[in-house]
Amino acid sequence: MDQNSLPPIQTTARDDAVLKALVGFVRAEALQPGERLPTERILAERLKVSRNTVREALTRWEGLGLVERRQGSGTYLKAAVSHDMLHMPLTLAGGHDFTSLMQTLEIRRALEAEAAALCAERASQADIAEIACKLDIMEQAFHTRDGMSSEEDWEFHQAIYRVSGNPLFEQIIAAMHELFHRFWEHPLGVRDFGHASFPYHRTIYEYIAARDPQGARAEALKLIATVEDDLKRGAAKLKLSSQT
Amino acid sequence: MDQNSLPPIQTTARDDAVLKALVGFVRAEALQPGERLPTERILAERLKVSRNTVREALTRWEGLGLVERRQGSGTYLKAAVSHDMLHMPLTLAGGHDFTSLMQTLEIRRALEAEAAALCAERASQADIAEIACKLDIMEQAFHTRDGMSSEEDWEFHQAIYRVSGNPLFEQIIAAMHELFHRFWEHPLGVRDFGHASFPYHRTIYEYIAARDPQGARAEALKLIATVEDDLKRGAAKLKLSSQT
């Protein structure tokens, strides 16, 4: 028998019902991200549920990044909500060790390549101009400070993700970016980390401007490859120093 | 001044502290996924916090899919936890429409191709044998039931992700897989959905067995392309019928 033909029934779902009602409220009031939504106490009274139940529901939304609570101030909407949202919470067991970094880089290689290809397919003239702008800023920062600036570098990549037309690229890679930030705070001994990746930013841009998806994809792969090499170099150095 | 040099102090973070303590407990007891963790009441007593605080913490973990609560039974671990987990909650607005599905497919295309390539690089003889086994099961199911079986198909792909040596592939795609399941429950009018993708499963396997990363990557791209075509066909059909 197909086990899907007899799914488990849903008897009660108080907090789910609260969230559903809340979605309706946000839509009815046309609340925008940044606006404040009603007090927990008011919600509890209006929905005829306990404040505890309201809090559990809001805790779920907070965990999903949909809402932000500020004690003494209120609860604020952080993103648009709708009744047919799809939640995809990922928790990546990852450490600061070499293996974890390498694994996230493999994911990033896959996504970066695809985003660059899609970007080359879909970029309008205005999009290309914006990417060129970010590239200029990055290159200038590189020359004045003589080294990769993670801030401007990140801006450049974000522009590519945005132009790709698929917000998931930016969302997923942004989450991994946080992991890298945590990592880069522990320098690892490689002083010019990311230095080798610099020239590929311009070549990626040129292939995008030329509307060449395959070329852009190849250059993105090369860029990540240089980062992987840096990482391997750092790991080798670390291994060596620990043996001393 | 670098704002990172002066991080905000942690005056109170009760539920975060609870989760941290819980991570320690899971590690100390070497709890495996599926095992039951202590009662809310016991946790509250041991940690010297209110049961409500424990509940908020567990609600967060439940939202992240780390834990499952069963009323009358207990709270069960669903995944491995560690102190340096990376949470990546993605919420995609409007999941049943064509655009959202297409976007998740673009992500899957990127990851599927990379996973297939890595798999071809790293597969041992035993790994190849296991993939062959999954492929046989899938093909048999296809012939007896005359259609794609999402269950066996999924097993096949999972085997590839596992052999790729990077657990992140399986985790990310598994999350998206759930979205597709929800979608497939609303058939969309295309009866033989996924039918065209069938032959590519074997070709992917053959390239993996031949240790040809580029070939495996190309076949994976073709496979996803057929699914994208099915999706476009379904969307066109739907559009047509809504115009009538």
Add this chain to the structure above:
DNA sequence: GTGCAGAAATTGGTTGGACCATTGGACCAC
């Protein structure tokens, strides 16, 4: 009127205790 310190109200965070609904095992009659 202006500016500012302090009081007061607002709001999320926490606590403790109570009761309900579901689960799963123990026990029993058949």
Add this chain to the structure above:
DNA sequence: GTGGTCCAATGGTCCAACCAATTTCTGCAC
């Protein structure tokens, strides 16, 4: 064994307070 009933354990909900951070109001000095 099958099917019931009972019962203890456990998560789900509720209530009524109080705490802590924030915002707003108030009143005084100038």
